[in-house]
Amino acid sequence: MSSTVLVLCLAACCGADAEPLYRSELVFPLHPEHNHAPGVAELPDGELFVSWYRGSGERRADDVAVYGARLKPGASEWSDDFLLVDTPGFPDCNTCLMCDKDGKLWLFWPIILANTWESCITHYLVASDPSGDGCPQWDINGEILLKPDDFKEAGLKHMDDLLAKLDRPLSEREQGVVDSVRERLGDKLLQRLGWQPRCKPTVLPSGRILLPL
Numbered sequence: 473m474s475s476t477v478l479v480l481c482l483a484a485c486c487g488a489d490a491e492p493l494y495r496s497e498l499v500f501p502l503h504p505e506h507n508h509a510p511g512v513a514e515l516p517d518g519e520l521f522v523s524w525y526r527g528s529g530e531r532r533a534d535d536v537a538v539y540g541a542r543l544k545p546g547a548s549e550w551s552d553d554f555l556l557v558d559t560p561g562f563p564d565c566n567t568c569l570m571c572d573k574d575g576k577l578w579l580f581w582p583i584i585l586a587n588t589w590e591s592c593i594t595h596y597l598v599a600s601d602p603s604g605d606g607c608p609q610w611d612i613n614g615e616i617l618l619k620p621d622d623f624k625e626a627g628l629k630h631m632d633d634l635l636a637k638l639d640r641p642l643s644e645r646e647q648g649v650v651d652s653v654r655e656r657l658g659d660k661l662l663q664r665l666g667w668q669p670r671c672k673p674t675v676l677p678s679g680r681i682l683l684p685l
Contacts, residue, residue, distance in 0.1 A: 499541050499550050511569035518545040523567040531584045536563035554606045559583050568669040577602035582668035590666035618667050624658040
């Protein structure tokens with residue numbers, strides 16, 4: 473898995489009727505640490521900007537941080553990678569990027585509070601002018617706090633439907649997991665934590681941003 477983040481496929485079109493041109497390459501040389509969950513955005517001047525997280529592991533490794541690289545218009549090689557985000561003592565993980573209609577660059581990523589996916593809170597940074605070299609100057613930062621509708625009953629019904637399809641009794645370990653899930657589904661804290669990005673945002677014609685979590 474660690475090397476798959478390194479391969480980026482690009483598509484460029486020279487005209488309305490031209491066939492897309494695809495190119496596959498390494499953003500940086502193969503790296504011994506864990507590199508995963510890339511984001512990519514095209515800046516207003518045609519520059520490509522990528523992000524990913526790197527460290528000695530994933531959520532359980534507190535040295536995980538977010539890195540980036542740039543491919544300038546007309547360039548054949550990516551820049552050296554550079555640090556985008558590092559929250560001391562906490563893993564910074566899945567990244568996604570977008571440019572809005574004003575040319576501002578948005579970076580979304582989760583900070584993992586307790587080395588478990590369900591303990592994460594998604595954060596964002598915004599650069600009004602992402603041009604230049606290395607890490608852009610971030611103008612805005614914040615976190616996305618979610619308060620979803622209570623999905624306990626829907627979750628329990630779905631789990632019961634799946635369990636009814638089993639043709640065998642649960643093992644002791646499996647029953648323990650099921651019991652734990654039943655209890656956790658109704659926990660407001662666990663319903664509101666653990667949401668993180670993994671796919672590129674979609675910007676509607678109105679300007680509203682849909683961020684898959």
